[in-house]
Amino acid sequence: MDLFSGLIHGFSVALTPMNLLFGFMGAVIGTIIGILPGLGPLGTMALLLSLTSGLDPTAGMILFAGIYFGAMYGGSTTSILLNIPGEAASVVTVIEGYQMARRGRAGAALAVAAIGSFVAGTISLIGLSFLAPTLAMAALKFGPPEYLAVALVGLVIMSRLTGGNLLKSLMMIALGLALGTVGMETVAGYMRYTFKQPLLAQGIDFLPVAMGLFGISEVLVTAEEPARNMQLQKVRFRELWPTMMEWKRSFGPIIRGSFIGFFVGLVPGPSPVIATMVSYSAESKLDKYGEFGKGAIEGVAGPEAANNAAVGGAYVPLMALGIPFTPAMAVVMAVLLINGINPGPLLMTEKPDLFWGVIASMYIGNFMLLVFNLPLVGVFASIIRTPLYLLMPIVLLLCLVGVYSVNNSMLDIWLMIGFGLLGYLMRRLKYDLAPLVLALVLGPMMERSFREAMMISRGDLSVFLSRPISGTILLVGAIVLVAPLLLAWIKPLIRRKV
Amino acid sequence: MNIGSIVFAGLILLVGLIYEIMALNMPRGRLSYPGPGLFPMIIGIFLIATALGCLLQEILPRKRTGEGPSASPLLNQDSTAPGDRNVKKTFHLMALMVGYAFVLKPLGFLISIFAFLVVAIRIFGYRRWVSALAMTAVIVAISYVSFVLWLKVPLPMGILGEVFG
Numbered sequence: 149m150d151l152f153s154g155l156i157h158g159f160s161v162a163l164t165p166m167n168l169l170f171g172f173m174g175a176v177i178g179t180i181i182g183i184l185p186g187l188g189p190l191g192t193m194a195l196l197l198s199l200t201s202g203l204d205p206t207a208g209m210i211l212f213a214g215i216y217f218g219a220m221y222g223g224s225t226t227s228i229l230l231n232i233p234g235e236a237a238s239v240v241t242v243i244e245g246y247q248m249a250r251r252g253r254a255g256a257a258l259a260v261a262a263i264g265s266f267v268a269g270t271i272s273l274i275g276l277s278f279l280a281p282t283l284a285m286a287a288l289k290f291g292p293p294e295y296l297a298v299a300l301v302g303l304v305i306m307s308r309l310t311g312g313n314l315l316k317s318l319m320m321i322a323l324g325l326a327l328g329t330v331g332m333e334t335v336a337g338y339m340r341y342t343f344k345q346p347l348l349a350q351g352i353d354f355l356p357v358a359m360g361l362f363g364i365s366e367v368l369v370t371a372e373e374p375a376r377n378m379q380l381q382k383v384r385f386r387e388l389w390p391t392m393m394e395w396k397r398s399f400g401p402i403i404r405g406s407f408i409g410f411f412v413g414l415v416p417g418p419s420p421v422i423a424t425m426v427s428y429s430a431e432s433k434l435d436k437y438g439e440f441g442k443g444a445i446e447g448v449a450g451p452e453a454a455n456n457a458a459v460g461g462a463y464v465p466l467m468a469l470g471i472p473f474t475p476a477m478a479v480v481m482a483v484l485l486i487n488g489i490n491p492g493p494l495l496m497t498e499k500p501d502l503f504w505g506v507i508a509s510m511y512i513g514n515f516m517l518l519v520f521n522l523p524l525v526g527v528f529a530s531i532i533r534t535p536l537y538l539l540m541p542i543v544l545l546l547c548l549v550g551v552y553s554v555n556n557s558m559l560d561i562w563l564m565i566g567f568g569l570l571g572y573l574m575r576r577l578k579y580d581l582a583p584l585v586l587a588l589v590l591g592p593m594m595e596r597s598f599r600e601a602m603m604i605s606r607g608d609l610s611v612f613l614s615r616p617i618s619g620t621i622l623l624v625g626a627i628v629l630v631a632p633l634l635l636a637w638i639k640p641l642i643r644r645k646v
Numbered sequence: 647m648n649i650g651s652i653v654f655a656g657l658i659l660l661v662g663l664i665y666e667i668m669a670l671n672m673p674r675g676r677l678s679y680p681g682p683g684l685f686p687m688i689i690g691i692f693l694i695a696t697a698l699g700c701l702l703q704e705i706l707p708r709k710r711t712g713e714g715p716s717a718s719p720l721l722n723q724d725s726t727a728p729g730d731r732n733v734k735k736t737f738h739l740m741a742l743m744v745g746y747a748f749v750l751k752p753l754g755f756l757i758s759i760f761a762f763l764v765v766a767i768r769i770f771g772y773r774r775w776v777s778a779l780a781m782t783a784v785i786v787a788i789s790y791v792s793f794v795l796w797l798k799v800p801l802p803m804g805i806l807g808e809v810f811g
Contacts, residue, residue: 607678
């Protein structure tokens, strides 16, 4: 199926009433949690994971895509109107967005953020539509050494990008890989680390781990925050239209943000957050009006475009290779795994309904988000007033019931609580959660690839370096890992000589 | 030097040691035909080495200030100073969840979740008993209808099993 017939097929799947409904629900939920400070898209998707187990996987994926894109739209609203980031990818928007609101240009900031998000989302979806099938075709040539190399280098790059401290990230990767070995080993049926618990034979289920690490720990961290004084600015519909000058100044940042976001999205790590930072720093360097820090519209348009574009980019490795490079994508992949689908390069040919249906639904969801985010911004913004004492207990109730409902197992409740505590401690001790989760997801695949590669090569370890694709990928990983250390070592030497 | 970080890294080191000892007791096979113990053995060494590194990093005085454990802007998104946080709430919520998990089977879903919600609402700072009870009753009723009757989640009904099961 070529690109255009694939997309047309995708639209025929995405436009069925049921899938439209799930896209709409995702967009609404995403916008709401994007607006609410505390609960982010990752936590929400992790919490809702249990509900997708009985759902058609295409509908589940459409729901999650809506949530992810919706959160990127919603996050800007809180940043601009309240001076509090609605979620992590809108931290940067606070700087210029709130200053604009103070000058009475909140409406223009919201409109530029929404329209920029739409343009960027669409550009990145075009990128996804072209790149994912091409990469999937190329990946058909991948053997076990290549898969091991991609996963290993993905983890290395992420540990370099996310945490400030390399050792801490590497330790989390090791812990994640170790957790991934729990359960019955597939080749010989050997029980590893199950402590004679039959329930652990299938391994540590990703669902309670994700719900605990991302969902429960997020609730715990939010519970500790002191109550915030929420003074919401009112925005009237007619105030939403930016002036000609504001349009002109936003055009460049939106286009630049779209491309920055898409390409940053392809790189392992919390791409939407990094994309906003890269875009903001690029725009502040290009600043022609000397307004940065005082409410420059470029500082809203660029980052808000970039975070949406990064979402499209992050889907590329998942859809093409079946390898998630961000924690959010790991949760999205879990929707497929729960339903017994193994994502990989064959997804496009074996499950065209799912592959193209999900991509097409993103175009529709993006349009839906623009349509109801602009006129309803006031209604959505009032959601910020939902009292935490009501919202958080309900979220916990959904977790406790949801995690039990999938396997009807008390073990899952205990695992979720345990990993909730671990996630909370890690957040407080400044450990990054992403390497742990990705290593847990990628670990079993890495072990399988390693063992297959060893069997094919009859125990020759050089197979990883002698094959051109895996050799090149590993070389890139080695450079990423070692180069900053070498630079830090060489710099003082050079300075001393000068 | 952060005591919490030292204890955490020490615990992971202990986990790593136990993990590695267990891995060494598994059949490792040959490199050309790896057994179930080979990959865990490699991971165990990796875990011990990194945990040891983290531990030393916390204990030894730091030379450079720039690349400290909290230097990443991505990890420093919460602006709240540690002193402003209400850590007690976390302990209460954790204890509440553990309590829920203990009583879910014997007491059943309805009683457990009712007690859970009333206490949780109070932990989150709502002080009026009567309206807390009323809100909880509404939420429990909605969740009973949606999860038990509609979605048919086989939640344990415990001592109320005869009436609602």
